[in-house]
Amino acid sequence: MAFKSDIEIAQEATPLHIKDVAAKLGLTEDNIEYYGKYKAKVDYNLLKDEKPGHKAKLILVTAINPTPAGEGKTTITVGTGDALTRLGKKTVIALREPSLGPVFGVKGGAAGGGYAQVVPMEDINLHFTGDFHAIGAANNLLAAMVDNHIYQGNELNIDTRRIVWRRCVDMNDRQLRNVVDGLGGRSQGVPREDGVDITVASEIMAAFCLATSIDDLKERFARIVVAYDRKGKAVTAGQLKAQGAMAALLKDALKPNLVQTLEGTPAFIHGGPFANIAHGCNSVMATRMALHLGDYVVTEAGFGADLGAEKFLDIKCRLTGLRPDAVIIVATIKALKYNGGVPKDNVGEENLEALEKGLPNLLKHVENITQVFGLPAVVALNRFANDTDAEIELVTRKCAELGVNVKMAEVWAKGGEGGLELAEEVIRLCEQPNDFKFSYDVDLPIKEKIRQIATKVYGADGVVYAGNSEREIRTLEKLGFGNLPICMAKTQYSLTDDQTKLGRPTGFNITIRSVTVSAGAGFIVALTGDIMKMPGLPKVPAAEKIDVDNDGRISGLF
Numbered sequence: 001m002a003f004k005s006d007i008e009i010a011q012e013a014t015p016l017h018i019k020d021v022a023a024k025l026g027l028t029e030d031n032i033e034y035y036g037k038y039k040a041k042v043d044y045n046l047l048k049d050e051k052p053g054h055k056a057k058l059i060l061v062t063a064i065n066p067t068p069a070g071e072g073k074t075t076i077t078v079g080t081g082d083a084l085t086r087l088g089k090k091t092v093i094a095l096r097e098p099s100l101g102p103v104f105g106v107k108g109g110a111a112g113g114g115y116a117q118v119v120p121m122e123d124i125n126l127h128f129t130g131d132f133h134a135i136g137a138a139n140n141l142l143a144a145m146v147d148n149h150i151y152q153g154n155e156l157n158i159d160t161r162r163i164v165w166r167r168c169v170d171m172n173d174r175q176l177r178n179v180v181d182g183l184g185g186r187s188q189g190v191p192r193e194d195g196v197d198i199t200v201a202s203e204i205m206a207a208f209c210l211a212t213s214i215d216d217l218k219e220r221f222a223r224i225v226v227a228y229d230r231k232g233k234a235v236t237a238g239q240l241k242a243q244g245a246m247a248a249l250l251k252d253a254l255k256p257n258l259v260q261t262l263e264g265t266p267a268f269i270h271g272g273p274f275a276n277i278a279h280g281c282n283s284v285m286a287t288r289m290a291l292h293l294g295d296y297v298v299t300e301a302g303f304g305a306d307l308g309a310e311k312f313l314d315i316k317c318r319l320t321g322l323r324p325d326a327v328i329i330v331a332t333i334k335a336l337k338y339n340g341g342v343p344k345d346n347v348g349e350e351n352l353e354a355l356e357k358g359l360p361n362l363l364k365h366v367e368n369i370t371q372v373f374g375l376p377a378v379v380a381l382n383r384f385a386n387d388t389d390a391e392i393e394l395v396t397r398k399c400a401e402l403g404v405n406v407k408m409a410e411v412w413a414k415g416g417e418g419g420l421e422l423a424e425e426v427i428r429l430c431e432q433p434n435d436f437k438f439s440y441d442v443d444l445p446i447k448e449k450i451r452q453i454a455t456k457v458y459g460a461d462g463v464v465y466a467g468n469s470e471r472e473i474r475t476l477e478k479l480g481f482g483n484l485p486i487c488m489a490k491t492q493y494s495l496t497d498d499q500t501k502l503g504r505p506t507g508f509n510i511t512i513r514s515v516t517v518s519a520g521a522g523f524i525v526a527l528t529g530d531i532m533k534m535p536g537l538p539k540v541p542a543a544e545k546i547d548v549d550n551d552g553r554i555s556g557l558f
Contacts, residue, residue: 006113007557010121013262021260025092025293032258035129038120041255042268044213044285047292056291057430058322061300061380062309062369063330064362065502066492069338069347072113072382072412073300073330076419079116079411080328080380080426081298082263083419087427091265092294093118096272096282096302097132097257098125099200101172101535108542109557114412116419118259118267122554132170132199132272134253138221138246139204143167145242146226147182150190156239157229160192164516165226166533170199174536197533201277206487206521208250209271209283210319217254218247224520234479237520256286263416266294275302276492277533279311279523284320296430303492305329305365310457313373314438315485315523323436326429327369327377328422330409331362333387333395339502348386355391359398360504364459364495366402372456374435378425379406442485446473446515449486450526454510458495464509469526472515476524479517487523489531497529 004012018040022032032040061077074095081093095118098110103125111117111124118124127133146165150158169176176196182189199205203224211217222238229235237243256270270286273279280302281287290297301308309327317323333355334347340358342351362379369377379399381392396406407425410418440452447463447470454460465473476482493499496508514527537543546556 005558006109006117007121007555009115010117010119010262011553013119015119015260016264018258018260021264021266022258024264025266027293033255038259039123039129040258041129041252042258042289044255044289047285047288051292054292056294057296057325058291059296059298059326059328059426059430060309060312060324061298061328061330062305062365063303064335064339064365065304065306065494067335067338068344069332069334071330071332071335074110075113075116075412076328076330076380076382076409077298077300078112078118078261078267079409079416079419080423081265081267082116082261082411082416083423084296084298084426085263085265086416086420087423089427090295092290092297093261093265093267094282094287094290094297094299095267095269096300097128097269099132099198099272099274100126100170101198101200103557104543104546105172105535105537105541108545115262115415116411117262118269119262120259122557124259124269125557126554128269129257131253131257131270134249135202135204135208136168136170136199138249139168139199139202141246141249142224142226142237142240142242145240147189149240156235157231158227158235159230160190162228163192163226164228165224166195166197168197168199168202172198172535172537174534177532177534195534198274198535200272200274201533203518203521204246205271205273206278206518208254209273209279209281210316210521211254212284212320214247214251214254217250218243220520220522221246225517232475254285256283256289275308275311277489277531279315279487279521280308281312281316284316287322305368306457306495307488307490307492309369310439310453311487314440314453315487318438318442318485319522323434324375325434326426326432327375328380328426329362329365329369329377330380330382331395332382332384333391334384336362336395341502348384350388350391352390352394355394358503359395361495361502362395363398363402364504366399366404368457370402370404372439374437376429376432376434377404378422378429379404380409380422381406382412383408383410440486443483446477446482446486446524450488450512453486453488458510459504459506460496460508460510462509464511466511466513469512469515476515476517481517481519481524484517485523487518487525488528489525490528491531497531
């Protein structure tokens with residue numbers, strides 16, 4: 001049988017009309033706003049109608065540290081949702097929206113894969129319902145109001161050397177990381193150093209995804225620190241009276257987006273912060289909507305359990321009261337061999353020695369979920385044809401030593417049918433005792449919270465503070481921000497802050513180079529290593545392969 005790309009599989013499907021998907025959740029046309037035949041916005045006022053006694057099960061999907069060999073976390077998320085539907089469970093999937101940065105950069109698409117995808121795949125990957133553009137507009141409105149305030153007389157006495165609010169664009173563009181703007185004479189503004197972040201790293205995206213209502217969104221926006229005045233006091237968006245207009249731009253964007261899988265399982269795809277430089281979770285609004293309308297909700301957090309899952313649990317759950325009932329940890333034997341030192345081109349060959357060397361990466365993520373956070377978990381092995389029985393047995397045995405089962409997943413090739421064994425284990429785990437706890441007490445000093453994440457979750461010996469980071473911490477605590485949770489900005493490729501250190505390194509420290517506050521989102525951001533908020537394109541961008549024909553048919557998304 002000829003190989004079919006993800007986009008070819010998606011384009012050959014015949015999706016249900018979105019009103020029929022909505023009907024599966026008990027929604028009528030009065031509850032939704034159509035964006036064509038296959039997409040809709042859902043009225044968030046439905047969340048006001050609480051169902052007495054209704055308690056849906058929440059399943060979190062995470063993974064090992066990502067590698068070029070691939071893990072397939074979104075694919076497993078979608079396939080598990082379809083498998084639960086096949087088992088007769090009223091299931092809803094909750095995912096993030098893809099950023100145009102990775103779509104045109106490395107990934108070429110982020111809507112699942114094979115026969116475990118959400119559709120319409122092209123729309124989801126390209127613009128979708130315009131949420132990201134609205135978020136970028138709100139971010140840049142605030143930036144414009146900051147500079148206009150300074151130009152019009154600077155009543156708030158903003159120190160132009162201490163403006164911390166940056167503009168954003170949803171594209172990988174390293175050229176914009178550091179710029180000088182306001183050039184061209186007095187009428188063009190005040191010249192200053194500036195910079196641009198990718199939209200998914202903006203605080204607007206993070207606050208948007210944690211907001212529970214329009215009123216909550218406005219309150220979050222009002223708290224955003226945009227600069228410091230000449231006396232060192234924080235200047236906020238609320239002082240600029242920007243929050244109302246910013247929220248108005250997001251009035252429609254805040255409504256969760258409803259789509260479907262290839263098998264017709266309802267899926268909310270809403271918001272999309274990166275997990276290496278933001279909190280990496282879809283919107284609270286969409287997660288709650290899924291829990292409100294379904295009995296089983298499958299959601300994912302970005303990258304490995306050291307990033308997205310840690311932030312889902314320590315930030316999103318802490319701020320919202322959400323609690324997962326079970327966790328799926330996705331791995332592939334290929335990726336584990338890569339962690340064991342095998343080059344990408346050779347990971348398809350049996351190599352038990354390399355697999356055993358790479359397995360500690362998976363086992364650390366298992367320990368994080370089961371021991372640090374106290375949650376029941378299952379390892380989903382995203383199976384490939386050249387995985388051998390001996391390799392599968394080794395992974396199964398090592399995970400069993402930690403009290404965690406391994407289940408095969410073949411959802412890429414078989415859709416929901418290939419995830420039935422995994423789904424049955426998830427159902428079992430959802431009924432197990434749940435001793436969920438956070439990895440740190442939020443009332444601890446900032447440095448102690450960072451230390452606990454570094455030592456407990458990453459396995460570091462300690463933390464080293466570089467540059468002005470310690471002074472920044474003292475300033476934030478003095479300004480009253482010391483009791484916020486921590487959002488670590490760290491490479492996704494390693495448990496350390498050095499992306500070249502694979503497996504489960506020991507004897508390392510985490511280096512903090514800068515500490516800032518995202519007061520609107522409600523957390524402290526600690527930048528580690530050389531992580532940046534604006535990625536660049538690779539030598540051969542995925543954009544080079546993407547095209548569209550005269551009929552509007554897109555190719556090259558994969």
